[in-house]
Amino acid sequence: MTISRADCVALDADDPLKHLRDEFVLPEGKIYLAGNSLGAMPKAAAAATARVVEEWSGQLVGGWNASGWYGLPLTTGDRLAPLIGAGPGQVAVGDSTSIAVVKAVSAALGLRPERRVIISDLANFPTDRYMVQGLAKALGGYEIRDIGTLDDALADDVACVLLSEVDYRTGDRYDTAEVTARVQAAGALMIWDLCHSAGALQVDVSQADFAVGCTYKYLNGGPGSPAFVYVNPRHLGQAEQLLTGWYSHAEPFAFEPDHRPAEGIRRFLVSTPHVLSYAPLNAALDIWERVDLAQVRAKSVALTSLFIEVAEELCAPYGLTLVSSRDPERRGSQVSFSHPDGYPVIRALADRGVHGDFRAPDILRFGFAPLYIRFADVHDAAVSLAEVLGEELWRDERYQRRLAVT
């Protein structure tokens, strides 16, 4: 093997991010490569959550002001903004990614009233597609066009394009600057879904029109932590979104009978934030505040490249096919392989303490969170993968039966 485990241990010793691993609770003796599904817990999350519970019990309704609950969607948004290349007053945190899609798409449609096509992508996580379908059906008169080749899809009837920077299945990454420029040159608006890129690489939304994303994957915000929506400042005060709840009102506490939209990013809020769910996210942002995203990206590229190299070398005889791009520029912090027996392989790997996940029909998906995954972990995971495939454990009839009942 070109790269030995000892080499990996040496890489870990030189890793400028190595001190961050200690900020997270990681399962003893396991290698967690599903952080692209749900990120590991910051150690500080427990105390941060307990603090909100304490605020509630002590301050009761007074906590909305005294503990800053009311402001959470925007204070958290301002903290998250630098991680996606945005500035203050451009990001609102709340609701779910699905709801954020409706905010962004409805706002985009309003800005291009004469255009009746929304471009989506089969590579989008399905909920993005579903939300657009529900919205288009309700509004009537809209066509949803699959992207195919972007140039074929882009025409002067396209209002907006919704794409995921990183494909949740393959891990492939768009050249966002190039795509954004082409979309905007065609007169359409660009909406990026950053669920699989925020916290994994140097996202730059500054040219995008809108962006949405979740905070529970690479950003470590916890199960179902609130989502975010980014609005380019050139649209603030102009764009109107459909979900005009009281938090988006110019004066929420005036209790006026009619909606009057707030001027800034507050127009992209809906209503009362799920206060508890912001606590771990803000604990995670305390860590992210100290992180250099260039180092995160460099390590991510190194981790994913290492995994591809070692896994391909060790698993060459076993029918494993790389799905992700071989070019690190075109890849997120995730490596996907296909294998006809993908599901039992992932199960057998989990039994050996290596946690990836499976996406039908045959994809093995491994996410590498640069804040806490080590080079040695990557090496060990690739070795385990080769062992599982080599021993053909998953072909064993008793093992298959055991899988069937668990």
Add this chain to the structure above:
Amino acid sequence: MTISRADCVALDADDPLKHLRDEFVLPEGKIYLAGNSLGAMPKAAAAATARVVEEWSGQLVGGWNASGWYGLPLTTGDRLAPLIGAGPGQVAVGDSTSIAVVKAVSAALGLRPERRVIISDLANFPTDRYMVQGLAKALGGYEIRDIGTLDDALADDVACVLLSEVDYRTGDRYDTAEVTARVQAAGALMIWDLCHSAGALQVDVSQADFAVGCTYKYLNGGPGSPAFVYVNPRHLGQAEQLLTGWYSHAEPFAFEPDHRPAEGIRRFLVSTPHVLSYAPLNAALDIWERVDLAQVRAKSVALTSLFIEVAEELCAPYGLTLVSSRDPERRGSQVSFSHPDGYPVIRALADRGVHGDFRAPDILRFGFAPLYIRFADVHDAAVSLAEVLGEELWRDERYQRRLAVT
């Protein structure tokens, strides 16, 4: 005074719900009459929340199955259902009340496609109105009609009527059975907002078409705890709502390209639940499970009647006007008075440890949560109100200055 403090203490001793007060954290030496804004914390909420944090740290992504996170919107919905007169499989818990309004109204409009009027009410909490306004504007071709007199407003062009069972300002309560019957007789669909009634009285949604509500007021779910939507079983499988996220798909984990709606109440979910925010709510539901709502309502009527009686007797000289209905049947668990100096009065009361709240222009609002408010508290609060008004503390210039800077 007809009713003495000693009488109230005796009433407390006989209160069949008195043991429940011990289940909540209540501020020492304060009388918390803003539980209709944010309910007090169940003592068990802290441990319930810590447990979810523990699940996350130990199970990571496995928690979605192992700890039942995935099922939370419906398991919590089934637990909440009996509190509003619903059955299992009829209530989905998630998102916010504002989002729930969009689910219910969009579903109702879809069931009455030929009708283009939505009746709302100035007595609705503004966000309900704002959400309907945003939806109607996006859909186009809809008229929003204020209720005025229901009979005048109801015509054969009305698709649905959205009303709050209990008015957030006045505390007045609709006769839901009677109104529902009239609305449905006119061929329209009835949607009730239960924010100020769930947990305060014996809600009965069984004849309604849809209902929505929050869980952080009388239900004690915590700041920003998830909302609920009820769908009458006759509409399940028929009604379609606009926000078609992946949790509303017939097979969420099939990751199909196109949305295919789930059959049952799952169609009214959107997406990934805010897991942490369900924990205190479920701790509260552990208490609610043991509560007889008939006793809750009886105590609520007694508490509010007592407050009106004592406050009116003691404050007779001070220009206090009852806003809430004098008929307990037409009143929620809330008493509102108006007074020209409402705001400083509420502030001065808070300084004396009695927490109500103020709603412009002149309303003093007092909520009585029957699980933990005592008759003696009600008596003391009325006495404090009289003292504040009597001493005219709020007219004192220095006091006014102090209010202005805090």
